Amino acid sequence: MPDQQQTHPHHPQTPGTPRALRLGVAGPVGTGKSSILATLCRELAGELAMAVVTNDIYTDEDARFLRSAGVLPTERIKAVETGACPHTAIRDDVSANLDAVEDLEEAYGPLDLVLVESGGDNLTATFSPALADAQLFCIDVAGGGDVARKGGPGITGADLLIVNKTDLAPYVDVDVAAMVTDARSARNGLPVLALSKNDPGAIAELADWVRSVLARHRDGTHIPTDPGPMAPHSHSHGHSHSHDS
Numbered sequence: 001m002p003d004q005q006q007t008h009p010h011h012p013q014t015p016g017t018p019r020a021l022r023l024g025v026a027g028p029v030g031t032g033k034s035s036i037l038a039t040l041c042r043e044l045a046g047e048l049a050m051a052v053v054t055n056d057i058y059t060d061e062d063a064r065f066l067r068s069a070g071v072l073p074t075e076r077i078k079a080v081e082t083g084a085c086p087h088t089a090i091r092d093d094v095s096a097n098l099d100a101v102e103d104l105e106e107a108y109g110p111l112d113l114v115l116v117e118s119g120g121d122n123l124t125a126t127f128s129p130a131l132a133d134a135q136l137f138c139i140d141v142a143g144g145g146d147v148a149r150k151g152g153p154g155i156t157g158a159d160l161l162i163v164n165k166t167d168l169a170p171y172v173d174v175d176v177a178a179m180v181t182d183a184r185s186a187r188n189g190l191p192v193l194a195l196s197k198n199d200p201g202a203i204a205e206l207a208d209w210v211r212s213v214l215a216r217h218r219d220g221t222h223i224p225t226d227p228g229p230m231a232p233h234s235h236s237h238g239h240s241h242s243h244d245s
């Protein structure tokens with residue numbers, strides 16, 4: 001098992017130089033995770049040295065989407081195929097993801113920021129702090145205005161909650177302001193951002209949030225927190241399990 005560097009976020013080859021901030025992006029299927037990664041690369045790759053790791057169940061589709069978007073040199077985008085349980089690879093046995101992050105750091109480092117996209121999963125999938133220094137959780141208005149009230153560790157405890165695709169709200173009869181208010185009341189002061197890939201103001205806020213976490217990571221004041229374990233659940237292929245670490 002590679003050194004998870006949980007308490008010493010420094011680049012192994014350069015003592016005293018902080019290694020890249022590892023930012024996880026999780027959320028249910030289709031809520032816009034890959035689009036958020038593309039947006040962050042477009043906004044930040046001019047000022048930060050970046051790389052991306054994607055997680056898909058059986059394919060490298062998200063990596064291919066990002067490569068074809070042309071937002072980063074293709075070799076800086078690596079795919080992890082997770083098998084049946086995408087959450088396992090970001091929560092219980094994070095070694096394939098850590099290997100991918102460390103390979104990218106070794107090949108293209110020093111890096112400032114590595115984005116890790118979870119496979120699309122359910123509302124309870126979160127990153128282990130052994131993999132992600134910080135994580136954002138993405139829900140969208142198309143999933144319905146009550147999603148923010150349903151809770152789950154990502155909604156209540158991720159470093160940033162994104163209510164995405166606000167441009168679709170009028171078409172799905174969702175009141176974005178009410179959804180954001182519900183989300184805020186579930187999060188005990190943690191930030192919530194209403195976002196659309198067509199909203200430059202919200203995109204600028206997202207980029208600023210990442211810059212602020214990176215600044216705290218670099219000066220040692222950012223403390224990775226665990227939003228909490230997944231709820232016990234079962235899989236369509238027949239096994240059930242809990243994630244209590």
Ligand SMILES: Nc1nc2c(ncn2[C@@H]2O[C@H](COP(=O)(O)OP(=O)(O)OP(=O)(O)O)[C@@H](O)[C@H]2O)c(=O)[nH]1
Nearest residue numbers: 028029030031032033034035120165168196197198
């Ligand atoms: N209208 C609108 N559509 C969006 C927005 N963000 C993403 N989409 C669309 O939503 C669909 C899913 O977006 P992705 O970024 O692939 O979502 P994902 O969460 O990565 O999907 P999985 O990896 O399959 O879980 C695509 O058709 C996107 O173009 C947005 O802000 N507004």
